[in-house]
Amino acid sequence: MIQGHISIHNAKIITPKGVVEGGLWIEDGRIARIIPGEHQETTVYGDSLDANGCYVMPGMIDMHSDALEKEIQPRPNTFFPLHMSFYELEKKLAGCGVTTIYHSLSLADGVGVRDDNMVIDVIEHIIKLREERAMINHRVHLRYEVTNLPGIDTVRNLIDNRKIDLLSLMDHTPGQGQFTEKESYENYLVKTYGVRDEELRIMINKLKSDAKIINWERIRDIAQHAIGQGIVVASHDDDTEAKIDQMIDYGVTISEFPINRTAAEYSYGHNLLVCVGSPNLVRGQSHSNNMRAVDAVKEGFAHAICSDYLPSSMLPAVFMLHEVENMPLHLAVAMVTSNLAAALGISDQVGSIEAGKLANLLFVNLHNGYPLVQRTMVNGETIYYAKPFHSQSSEQVYA
Incomplete structure (x- = not known):
């Protein structure tokens, strides 16, 4: 877990209740507080990250x-x-x-x-x-x-x-x-295990x-x-x-x-x-x-x-x-x-942007309407970063 202070500003923060424009204050790898836009500090201490208008959301949990x-x-x-x-x-x-x-x-x-x-x-x-x-x-x-x-x-x-x-x-x-x-199950066995013909028949009979x-x-x-x-x-x-x-x-x-x-x-x-x-x-x-x-x-x-x-x-x-x-x-x-x-059973540590929780965060930028991860943070430390770019296209991917 990274030690020290990090300030994030110019963000659209996705909280449990809605989207808040403003910034975040992170201390020793945990979220300390959300700072609404009108109260963002002009002077920051520690590392400062400009979100460049990105959505900032909790890191995703993939259960399966x-x-x-x-x-x-x-x-x-x-x-x-x-x-x-x-x-x-x-x-x-x-x-x-x-x-x-x-x-x-x-x-x-x-x-x-x-x-x-x-x-x-x-x-x-x-x-x-x-x-x-x-x-x-x-x-x-x-x-x-x-x-x-x-x-x-x-x-x-x-x-x-x-x-x-x-x-x-x-x-x-x-x-x-x-x-x-029957056909869908046979297709599943072929795709998953690469079995065919006699081997496929033996596997199906055993499962039955x-x-x-x-x-x-x-x-x-x-x-x-x-x-x-x-x-x-x-x-x-x-x-x-x-x-x-x-x-x-x-x-x-x-x-x-x-x-x-x-x-x-x-x-x-x-x-x-x-x-x-x-x-x-x-x-x-x-x-x-x-x-x-x-x-x-x-x-x-x-x-x-x-x-x-x-x-x-x-x-x-x-x-x-x-x-x-x-x-x-x-x-x-x-x-x-x-x-x-x-x-x-892990909501005491992760899953939302709230004070006291680990700073597992995503900075998400929309490119032609398509969401791209610009930065990924785990415990307040950047583990992935992609240089931002700006598109001139107005086409929307979900249109």
Whole structure:
């Protein structure tokens, strides 16, 4: 954490209640106070930063990102060193405006990066590398596939050793959830694992067999055990009210990517934080032909956004909701900051621009209406900076 004083002026500050023109005073890596425009000091002490009229918003929190998996294994059977993947992704995340990342790693008894032993190895590397050197805040989101019957002991061990920060329960068996159609599930296996023909048939048959003997009581116990250790538990791809009731009974408080309007509305009505994917928002459709995320947001059933698989889509999704759907900017920003911080139990430190919180900040400039991160700060220290430029074009990207 950087020591000393920093003053920021000439900013449009996105606070929990709206946009305030003025400046910020940062002391020893934390926000000391917001200074309204008419009271900005002409004489400053310490380092002074001119925001040049940029929006200044809290650093984004990405609760669910497969990006590290894709950095390690960009194509089936093509692997890169874990330390290289970690450091190279970290630079990209800083440029995207993500200051707290929950790396979602799938304990699915699969192949490649989703093999159980490799998942454990990746978690160990994340813990080691973030202690040695880290630009941003790294956390572990363990995605447990309920058909991975032996994997439940691994989950318990990771919980007991305090190596995960978020647990989600997934059921990707065909015929329900995300994959109601056989073809969509086969396409998923081919895309994710690179399997085909006989190998594909064997994997599908094994999953169908495992689905018949899922031990739901043990899964409930592991969810309760995680909660008892202070770990938040989420559900994944909910599609029916009955499934949501089951997850609520297990102690789930977050619903990731509900499949349809019914699931989104029911989850929200039962006080779950409903999280949708920013790629779905930006593209205007689901890659699996499920619910359009923008519809859930417009109807008031979704109040959080994560990157799913593309962190660079988060900030554009926020400004799209503001520019196209007329959502007040501070409410759109809350979907990637304070709403998530509250649900994840970290709102005492991050998620909003308020006195006492860590100075994790983004300076955002609009280029032809498109949001670009000009500066990223973590604990009051600049970790990413892009030279500002001015466009002569009047074309608006969201027009």
